[in-house]
Amino acid sequence: MPRILVINPFPLDEAGVARRAAQSGHVALDPGTELVYRPVRFSSVSFMSPHDWLLMDLGVYEAGLTAEQEGFDAVVIDTMSDSGMAALRSVLSIPVIGPGKASMLYALTLGARFSVLAQWKPALPRYRKVIRDYGFDRQCASVRSFDVEPDFVNLTEGKEDRTFPIMLEVAMRCVEEDGADVICLGSTTMHQAAEYLAERLPVPLVNPGPLSYKLAETFLAAGLSHSRKAYAAPLVRRDELVHDIVAAASGAGT
């Protein structure tokens, strides 16, 4: 009966969480699997600068650091940026799955090179940075944006007719011009477009959120978790400090 905590990287209201939770409709999970969605208390507003990345790391970390004590069997982070993943892995022994690096690695089980479909141009520098950091330069055919400003709350809802065909056109350029064998959706917020794109693309499309749920089940089923050698534990945990500064930040307005 795996209970999995899914951390949403923005402080969403109930309707916002429900739009994120709809990702589980894309994949058949094991009958006993329970997903519990929890938005962070504090995060960045946009996601396009090192300032944003750092604040989101903190927000996700704070939302998940008690997951093991709370009895969860695994944590999934609902963002391709894997925000907070390394810090959470350093304090938790249960599997912590971020869909970013994992979906690129999974793409390489399916084909030789992948492209990442990014939302808008300001998102590009971070993808390029992480792909370089991960050492996947040779495996990445391209990162292309379809140049539509992201809406982290409403996602693509109500904009399907306008947005989906542009996404498809850009993904096709990844395949035809850049030689992508697999397309990775660049954000878990794009999940609503997954079926539309998968039906029309000549190559596999990795939908990162549903994949991350399945990977959490897979690691739990195989008795695997992250390596303590790669994610060393802190000598001194400062949970109280973390909770305090996040509580202060979340009450502070802009």
Added chain:
Amino acid sequence: MPKVLVIVPFPMDADNLDKRRAQMKSVRLGPDIAFDFKPVAIAPANYVSAQDALLADIGILEAGAAAQADGYDAVCIDTVSDSGMNALRSMLDIPVIGPGRHAMLAALMLGEKFSVVCMWDRWRPLYTKTLAELGLEHKCASIRSADLQPNNQELLGGREDEVFPVLVEVALRCVDEDRADVIVLGSTTMHEAHAYMAERLPVPVINPGPLSYRLADAAIRLRLSHSKTTYPTPLTPRPGPIAAMGAAARSVKSQAR
């Protein structure tokens, strides 16, 4: 109910096939999925030369070529060499899971670098081939062997006391000296040692066969299969001659040679 074909890379009797099937106990699988284990007809005696690699590719292609037509939803290849995977992927639309690359890529989801621990050094080319195909040589901390000749039929049966402690010792050198974050077992035939090793090592130990079964299940549920741009469909498939090779190898005369 989804059905998965597991291709066992050596011809074998029912008892030894059961030893392969025992891998399923090491992973919790979905409630409604079936796995059929099928040994190949064509195989090398072991996997230590280019001749062997070629025969392994042919044997596994032959064993799996009809899997989709036979109603299977996925194929697992029960060898970390991933022999036959590329050719099968070009012929089939259903997921074809090679435990070698899947184990290495899963290892990189759990740590920065992995080491492969295998039975003998002559298996080394099996791993360097996959690392080269993936272009991920820089993620492999080391490939170390126990320097013990394996038995692909009996597996490790009766040799536990001799083999298991050596494997732990070798894996510890990968962790301490080579800085491996994760250990990948170099053969599905080593699955009997997995629990013993996992209990004694400070890092995750990946048991490639059982992981591949679970990943076949995941691929089916995610409705994801390999890319046809990496594994292009042949313009002229030759299923007849491929099946004929299998029939020839199954004949008594051929077995005796």
